[in-house]
Amino acid sequence: MRSVGRRVTAVLLAPLLMGLLASCGTSSHARSAVRARPEDGAFEHPGVLVSREQLDNVRRHVDQGEQPWVSAFLGMRDSRYGSYKWQAKPYATVACPPDTRAGRGCVEEREDAIAAYTQALLWSVTGRPEHAAKAIEIMDAWSDRVRRHTEANAGLQTAWAGSTWARAGEIVRHTKAHWPAAGVERFRRMLRTVYQPEVTKPVPDFNGNWDLVMTDAAIGIAVFLDDHRAFDAALARFRQRVPAYFYLRQDGQLPMAPAGGTVDTPQKMTTYWFGQKRYTDGVAQETCRNFKHVGYALAATAHIAETAWHQGVDLYREVEDRLRAALAFHARYQLGETPPGWLCGGKVDRDMGPDMEVALNHLEGRLDVRVPAARKLVERTRPAGTDDLFVSWETLTHAGNPAA
Known part of the structure; x- marks a missing residue:
């Protein structure tokens, strides 16, 4: 069994390897359509989570009386x-x-x-x-x-x-x-x-939703402030934390460890993952804590990638497999499927909030990648309102709204 500590290096190298793979192969209309960053680094405004094109699309859908946007708008307005x-x-x-x-x-x-x-x-x-x-x-x-x-x-x-x-x-x-x-x-x-x-403070040993939600705020603030250094730091933090939060089998027998932290033994990893010892595609660091916190992490991951997308950086491509697997995995159990005994002792807390709209919109709307369980969950819970924390009105802003 490989040691957890060696995975820190893998996390740091992942963005470079992903970039090399991307340059050699897969493409799609969405990947080619992402806006190129100007040489002067000028930011696109508005470009924090929602773009001008998306706002225009929302207005048009509502003006034309189309669903689910009208219901989402009325829910927000009222x-x-x-x-x-x-x-x-x-x-x-x-x-x-x-x-x-x-x-x-x-x-x-x-x-x-x-x-x-x-x-x-x-x-x-x-x-x-x-x-x-x-x-x-x-x-x-x-x-x-x-x-x-x-x-x-x-x-x-x-x-x-x-x-x-x-x-x-x-x-x-x-x-x-x-x-x-x-x-x-x-x-x-x-x-x-x-x-x-x-x-922007480092929190490597905290639960991963902290790091991701903090990065969500950091990248949005960077764009508003036209702060290129802070924007690039947020990208780097995303690239380190997402692979350490959502597991894929390609990571090895154990999940990747948060860069800069102290989770450096299998025993510490089990504790950090709330007692989970068996890993499969899509399981998250906080799955056995509750789905509410996984939802925060999913939403924040999509928010960061969406903001970067509007600024010409395709973070989605780098984490597409993880994001798709995590959506599919958690949507199944949130919808009521009985978890196996090896997963969280056979019991999960199905308390996820309105957290999948942005990620699902990119995967299905821009990439034409189907995630049936997530689609079913999102449609069952529409129109998504607000969690009274940091996720608000995302059926309105991102349902069927790629604005590629």
């Missing part, structure tokens, strides 16, 4: 986040402990970020300036007040909120909304000084 009466509740210090102690500002920050994103999407679809004004009001309130995050969950909290702030700000800033320059600059400063330092 949610509490879509109300004109929404009032931001900013905090100077957001304190989020990892245990049962009461936090300070944690829920308010996450929900205000979702409200700003919701209002930004409503503005994009309807063209009503009241929605743009409300999004700006919420973002201005927080950028004027928040200064730091404390307690042990600061990294995850800033990831959840920061990823959503970046999406909201990107839409508002790069449409015809009137966001005064002073407000934009203050929001930029907030992302750079309050969120970016937290979401």
